Amino acid sequence: MTRICLYTRISTDEENQPTSLASQHERLEAFCKVQEDWRIVARHDDRSTGTKLDRPGLQAALDLARQGRIDQLLVYRIDRLSRKVHQLAQLAEELDACGVVLRSATEPFDTGSPAGRMMLQMLGVFAEFEHATIVDRITAGIERRAKEGRWYGGRPPFGYALHDGQLMPDPITAPIVRRIYKLYTEDRLGTIAIAHQLRAEHSPAPSAGWGHPAVHRVLTNPTYLGRIRWRGQDFASEHEPLIDSDTFQQAQTILTERGTDASRRRGNRSDFLLSGVIRCGHCGRAYIGMSAHGKGGTYHYYACTARQKYGPKACNGERVPREKLEKAVLRQLAGIYRDGPSSTTPSPPPTRRLSTSDRRSMSAATP
Numbered sequence: 001m002t003r004i005c006l007y008t009r010i011s012t013d014e015e016n017q018p019t020s021l022a023s024q025h026e027r028l029e030a031f032c033k034v035q036e037d038w039r040i041v042a043r044h045d046d047r048s049t050g051t052k053l054d055r056p057g058l059q060a061a062l063d064l065a066r067q068g069r070i071d072q073l074l075v076y077r078i079d080r081l082s083r084k085v086h087q088l089a090q091l092a093e094e095l096d097a098c099g100v101v102l103r104s105a106t107e108p109f110d111t112g113s114p115a116g117r118m119m120l121q122m123l124g125v126f127a128e129f130e131h132a133t134i135v136d137r138i139t140a141g142i143e144r145r146a147k148e149g150r151w152y153g154g155r156p157p158f159g160y161a162l163h164d165g166q167l168m169p170d171p172i173t174a175p176i177v178r179r180i181y182k183l184y185t186e187d188r189l190g191t192i193a194i195a196h197q198l199r200a201e202h203s204p205a206p207s208a209g210w211g212h213p214a215v216h217r218v219l220t221n222p223t224y225l226g227r228i229r230w231r232g233q234d235f236a237s238e239h240e241p242l243i244d245s246d247t248f249q250q251a252q253t254i255l256t257e258r259g260t261d262a263s264r265r266r267g268n269r270s271d272f273l274l275s276g277v278i279r280c281g282h283c284g285r286a287y288i289g290m291s292a293h294g295k296g297g298t299y300h301y302y303a304c305t306a307r308q309k310y311g312p313k314a315c316n317g318e319r320v321p322r323e324k325l326e327k328a329v330l331r332q333l334a335g336i337y338r339d340g341p342s343s344t345t346p347s348p349p350p351t352r353r354l355s356t357s358d359r360r361s362m363s364a365a366t367p
Contacts, residue, residue: 004032005070006043007061009050009080021045024076031105032074041070050083053091062091065098072101143230151239152230157223158206158214159242167223167239173204177242180218185250190258191215219251272302273326280304283315289322 008024032038044057064070145152159177161170183189191212198210225248226241227234272289285306304317
């Protein structure tokens with residue numbers, strides 16, 4: 001008695017497949033019935049791409065082979081198993097080591113003979129070529145649609161919905177996109193602060209939720225400007241933009257500034273009041289607020305951007321505890337306004353770098 005395991009696979013939704021799972025099962029069972037002493041002992045299927053081997057159904061079938069519980073693995077076509085030659089060779093080698101024959105119900109081969117193994121390699125070459133051809137055609141179609149200003153497929157960007165293949169502003173999420181740009185360009189909130197605020201307000205969010213990467217993607221997506229991006233190129237589109245070009249350009253300018261100068265970044269406007277305001281007494285670079293976790297809890301301090309980025313060889317400016325530094329600065333400001341000459345609009349205090357004595361007096365609690 002030959003013990004048979006059936007394996008079937010479809011790539012996408014079953015309705016649009018030329019051979020559905022049910023159809024493959026039916027034909028494989030009919031093929032087994034006309035064979036002498038064949039008995040189906042297991043069947044496994046997958047709904048996933050054929051370019052990877054880490055599929056639950058396939059791995060379950062391979063486990064049966066390793067346990068010696070089947071004698072033959074039967075597929076409808078070899079491309080149902082894999083579309084890559086080296087993967088087919090790997091599977092055939094593993095099954096052969098387990099004493100299991102790989103066979104196709106519609107193709108003239110089985111790995112129980114040298115000729116069958118040669119045929120498997122040849123069929124694998126054709127399956128891989130067919131897959132590469134399909135990918136090239138799909139890619140060309142996507143590029144053509146993008147150049148024509150049409151949405152090329154897939155999930156629409158947050159803020160839009162698809163209607164008859166066209167991008168249309170979504171009445172629920174489109175206002176959130178406009179608000180993100182306003183918070184970033186007018187209120188000067190950072191991406192982290194915007195994400196915090198949207199989460200606190202329970203605003204509708206992308207599938208991954210509101211985090212600073214999601215906000216950053218909104219701020220850099222030219223789709224909101226009425227364009228389509230494909231492989232680094234932007235093409236004019238017919239869909240309605242959600243923001244104007246001036247606002248988008250302003251957002252890109254701020255992103256560039258904050259990306260190159262850490263002192264301009266803002267995670268939360270209520271934290272680190274002096275971040276980017278005070279300067280290092282050694283190198284003149286800005287001090288920024290930072291946090292670290294230790295055995296005693298979370299420590300908040302200011303650090304020189306040159307030392308944080310390039311190490312102590314670039315600058316030996318010390319880290320300064322946030323609480324002590326902010327209290328010292330506020331105390332000096334209060335003294336200036338209290339003891340200075342009386343006037344309707346007092347002149348601002350002169351800016352100065354932290355002196356050595358200032359840093360020494362505030363370094364006791366440095367983490």
